Amino acid sequence: MAIDVLQEKIRKCKNPVMVGLDPYLPILPQHIVNDAFAANGQTIEGATAAYERFCTELIDALKNVVPAVKLQSACFEALGAQGIALMQKLSKYATELGYYVLIDSMRSDIGPVAEIHAQAMFDSVPIGQERYPLYQCDALTVNGYLGTDGIQPFLPYCKNAGKNIFVVLKTSNKSSREVQDLLSGDRVVYTAMADLLMRWSNGLYGKNGYSEIGAVVGATYPQTLKMLREKYDRMFFLVPGYGTQGGTAKKVQFAFDRFGHGAIIAASRSIICAWQKAGSDGTDYLTHAVAAAEQMKKDISKYVVIL
């Protein structure tokens, strides 16, 4: 089961960290942008080449340092077709290198549209008698606001194809409370969503006891993490918001169970842009990224021992 695979990859690296690849020209080291522009001009090709080198070098450098990467769909879509071609390529490359790969697209569709999305991302595209695998990923993020009809199309892939989805419960941003914290009876909206998630998980548990349907819970609300961990002891957490957004090792410790299992912490800019914070010119950005990922491991290990 995919959730066992993820836990095993985390155990091997002893680092419960998923690195977010959110490429965007202003955050790329200048030498990468310069080289790409020199070869391709200030064009979509140039930007795509810069993204490709940046992401590929990070994927290479972080191999065996972190077990998982997250590709931010919107960043690739923003370069149009060429960006999507790159996302396809990177999703395959990271998979080949042994990473657990999540495509972060936070969509919310129902019916045939959700089926088309699930099939394209988790399987292959059927064309006549042929099938074309375009993307290659282990997991997707999904928004559950539309209810079961929006989740159902993904479940066969979680059951039979070794895939996970992560449903957004409680996000790391300040205004997440506006909808997610609305009180309803003895629950808030995000715990009502968590209850739905447990219902969707029926028959979908890995050997480690965790559901193939994980939950997105922000790093910035430690009390929420603690409460959810206690109440939903079979729910695997993907925890964004570490670093730049205010999440710390001290805060995210509550996402883990007593074996140090059940959660992975996502970090993007705090790792891939670590060179900026260090005042570097960017030429050594990989050294800084690896150091930041190692430091994150060290910081988390002060609170969490992964058995």
Add this chain to the structure above:
Amino acid sequence: MAIDVLQEKIRKCKNPVMVGLDPYLPILPQHIVNDAFAANGQTIEGATAAYERFCTELIDALKNVVPAVKLQSACFEALGAQGIALMQKLSKYATELGYYVLIDSMRSDIGPVAEIHAQAMFDSVPIGQERYPLYQCDALTVNGYLGTDGIQPFLPYCKNAGKNIFVVLKTSNKSSREVQDLLSGDRVVYTAMADLLMRWSNGLYGKNGYSEIGAVVGATYPQTLKMLREKYDRMFFLVPGYGTQGGTAKKVQFAFDRFGHGAIIAASRSIICAWQKAGSDGTDYLTHAVAAAEQMKKDISKYVVIL
């Protein structure tokens, strides 16, 4: 303001209908698939060629019959880079032909990611000193579960660039009640979302009185439409779920104000696949699509007079 432009386009066609272009091989007329496969093989190129002919012919045929089209992002993403290239092309083509164009991607991001998404979809992609317009649309669908932080990045485009967003309130599917209808105080979640929408609309009203930030409300819940229409008299509704999903003219009448303004009804399969229901072989699918769009206009006009 974009919402005035939309209302004016509806008035000109006297048809408050947005046609959903959700291409997908199994729903395409066989002659289109055969021709595309004959020229390109059973390949991604073949499928893309089939989608392109299908969508382009529909856009041509429905010109002046309906004022607006909706491109379903997931359907194009499912063909990878080539699908996205086609979505870019179709978004420009439909805009050139005078349609109000909505890209239906139902995303829910925050911070820089939402900014990148908004900029790519509503403006152009800055690369060095150059700017590249990739997509061309008037509106996007957005999921507001993440709160203000997920909406804020779109507001400058609504204020200054003639764009609209439509925030999902209450969807047409059965299980929409699981989250959207949760009771919270004297509101349900979707009215709480509607209250947020009104807050986001501050300073963003068109000359016709409607907000540049519209709401997605399903066609299958007429009492909800009626209640929302009465309570939120400055909120423009995008109403999906007509036809195949069970929405009827009788039900959607409540989405409109007494001038027949304030709403547009989305229909996809009931128009673009009308040939199937008619038992046709698909060669005359355009005739059936136009007839279905005209019939929808006629049906709605029994209940709604557009002034």
